Amino acid sequence: MGAFVVIYLIFCILILFSSSFLLPLSYSLSSSCKLRRKFHLNGLHKAGDVVLGGLFEVHHTSLFPELSFTSEPNQPSCKGFDPPGFRHAMTMAFAIDEINRNSNLLPNVTLGYSLYDNCAALGISFRFLLDETCVGAPPVLGIVGDSFSTFTIAMSSVIGLYKLPMVSYFATCPCLSDRQRFPSFFRTIPSDTFQVRALNQILKHFGWTWVGLLVSDDDYGLHAARSFQSDLGTSGAGCLAYLEVLPWGSDAADFRRIVDVIKVSTARVVIVIAHETHVINLIEEVVRQNVTGLQWMGSEAWTTFMALQTPHFMPYLGGTLTMAIRRGEIPGLRDFLLQIRPDLHHNNSYENNMVRFKSCTLCTGQEDLESVETESLDVSGLRPEYNVYKAVYALAYALDDMLQCEPGRGPFSGHSCASLQRLEPWQLVHYLQEVNFTTSFGDQVSFDENGDALPIYDIMNWQWLPDGQIKVQTVGEIKLSVSEGEELILDENKIFWNFESKKPPRSVCSESCPPGTRMARKKGEPECCFDCIPCSEGKINSMECTSCPEDFWSSPQRDHCVPKKTEFLSYHEPLGICLTTTSLLGTFICIIVLGIFIYHRSTPMVRANNSELSFLLLVSLKLCFLCSLLFIGRPRLWTCQLRHAAFGISFVLCVSCILVKTMVVLAVFKASKPGGGASLKWFGAVQQRGTVLTLTSIQAAICTAWLVSSSPVPYKNTEYHNDKIVYECVVGSTIGFAVLLGYIGLLAILSFLLAFLARNLPDNFNEAKLITFSMLIFCAVWVAFVPAYVNSPGKYADAVEVFAILASSFGLLVALFGPKCYIILLRPERNTKKSIMGRGTTKFTSSIKQSSLSSNQRHTYIGLIKCLQAQ
Secondary structure (H helix, E strand, O other), rough: HHHHHHHHHHHHHHHHHHHHHHHHHOOOOOOOOOOOOOOOOEEEEEEOOEEEEEOOEEEEEEEEEOOOOOOOOOOOEEEOOOHHHHHHHHHHHHHHHHHHOOOOOOOOOOOEEEEEEEOOOOOOHHHHOOOOOOOOOOOEEEOOOOOOHHHHHHHHHHHHHHHHOOEEOOOHHHHHOOOOOOOOOEEOOOOHHHHHHHHHHHHHHHOOOOOEEEOOOOOOHHHHHHHHHHHHHHHOOOOOEEEEEEOOOOOHHHHHHHHHHHHHHOOOOOEEEEOHHHHHHHHHHHHOOOOOEEEEEOOOOHHHHHHHHOOOOOHHHHEEEEEEEEEEOOOHHHHHHHHHOOOOOOOOOOOOOHHHHOOOOOOOOOOOOOOOHHHEEEEEEEEHHHHHHHHHHHHHHHHHHHHHHOOOOOOEEEEEEEEOEEEEEEEHHHHHOOOOEEEOOOEEEEOOOOOOOEEEEEEEEEEEOOOOOEEEEEEEEEEEOOEEEEEEEHHHHHOEEEOOOOOOOOOOOOOOOOOOEEEEEOOOOOOOOOOEEOOOOOOOOOOOOOOOOOOOOOOOOOOOEEEOOOOOOOOOHHHHHHHHHHHHHHHHHHHHHHHHHHHHHOOHHHHHHOOHHHHHHHHHHHHHHHHHHHOOOOHHHHHHHHHHHHHHHHHHHHHHHHHHHHHHHHHHHHOOOOOHHHHHHHHOHHHHHHHHHHHHHHHHHHHHHHHHOOOOEEEEEOOOOOOOOEEEEEEEHHHHHHHHHHHHHHHHHHHHHHHOOOOOOOOOOOOOOHHHHHHHHHHHHHHHHHHHOOOOOOOHHHHHHHHHHHHHHHHHHHHHHHHHHHHHHHOHHHHOHHHHHHHHHHHHHHHHHHHOOHHHHHHHHHHHHHHHHHO
């Protein structure tokens, strides 16, 4: 059979290329030219003003004689009467009779028909092209058929040269939508392109991503296979576990091999896009090998597979889901079929005998069919018949529109119209493209620019009922919506599943990866086959690990993103609580010491220690303790900008007071040496306050320049920990921060050196040793701070800085004011002039009096000394 199809295709190609040369020649031949051989074809004819042709598979097998090349070959014989095919042909005859009785459609025009049995062979089709004289227009103006895509492709390639319209009711190959190759082809059945998309929608609905595909070895199956593979690749709906082509022959070895592939595969869903002959051979092998547990899915061709709907096959095919072309109702068709008698039509309406058309020799034609249920009379599910019915009416409406054309307003050259006397097929093609009508069943019939009808399918389920009956139930539909694309409507409660679970099967190559893992393709296998690999930290998903947003991190199970933990030196954690408590404690101590000094401000101890600078020093220390609180808590813009400025200015104020106190002491004692009294004139009260203010203003200027040029800002740092956000303040300008610290360090070192030089002055008078000790602590703390700060991440850097502030502040507070408070509170007997005054100071006063200073200057500095002594 396959070789025969190939031979006929070659024949068609030769006709296609030679017709342009042979056709002009035929017109020059004598009118006596006849076809050399008259074919005796099974057919049914009726005369009319306009004749429509029809091709139907009334017999599904052709037997070809052996070719000896020594005698004229006999014609192929038709075998295997096909009741549905006969009903298709009778539906066309019924539709034409109904149109002829309709006074509103084609009035005063009688339609005739020439219906042929193609016997599943190709050559019959070309009988429509030429009349017996080989010249003139084709004997028909339109054709309904064929049912096979392969035959339709070959036939349309040739009749397209004559612009003869052909409306198929069953050919679904997507290739027929090519208007360049098939300019006059139309169809009332959807293209396989949409059928493949519809099948994929069902696969998606049930989650079947791993399926097998079996197709017939012809244009119908092979084009569907290519379309199916393309659609799967584009939509990502799934993968093919295998693709097998069903052979035309009945070789058991071929089908045994294919069934072995099905058995070995892990795919539980098998899609079959093939003709009945292929499927019967396949399922018989499935039964022989007892292959169960499969979910079968069939194309629209399965609608007519009555031979498979038997108890013998249902244990294997029960639950099958198939596509079905749109079902319709044709009132009066059953009565028409009941009136048909194979030997009663010898009149002009039927030129050929129905006996030959049906090859019926087992009946007399007088049987009562009303009480007999036969397959030929079953009009409960008119699907191909409904397409035939619509195809005939489409041609009739196109012809009616053409004959209603008003002269001068026609679509052809010169705005001319066609006439019934000179009607050309190509003129009918124009009107067929524009046809638009509604059937009595309520369906709209029209064709798009490719000649395709509105795509819509019913979804059928083969149900095996408990009582052993078999029912093909409509369980849904799928249609193409202009606005929403494919629209699938499925009632799962009506579906019969041929499994113990009574539920849809699972058909996947690899189960979906659990949350927190990703798919890794298996080498050399389809993309639906994969291993599951855990996602790395910070990534989630089960298809392809994706990174979490910036402020999120993957959960421990890697199944969703959770907000990252935030980290900063908080008031609520132990470290923050300790530092806050220490800061407040230092502030409280400063307040107490300040209160003690204010309360005892008239005592010699307080007066002798330059009380104004001591009060200012205590206030600056309190500010130092308080500024450490700016380093605790979530960083904000204002805290980042204020913390270092407050810290730098507070400490400069503190160290400036200490520096001035040390310089005053050194200046006073230097005045005791010959010629040294001149230095005292630079250290009066105004000069002391001015020096402190100047030194502090320099630091304020540094901070202002830093904030203006590159201000510290809050920053979410994710470099320390992937799953944490560390909130910190970046200094902005490292140079500005270094200058701030360097300036504090410069003043501290200068204070330390000056105090160290004055360490041997009389103990009872000066505090140089205490200043030396306090500056030693201060410098040691801040020297250790720098490397500790640089190497501490996140909140610990803030903790190191707060610790340095608190440690240096406590060092100054305890070293400078601890001994004084001890004497004031616990040793009041030492808080007297006698204890504060010493022999060294008396001698120093005498040297002032004997100096070369003027009387006013001597009076001033002696007063200063007395003040220091009296204080």
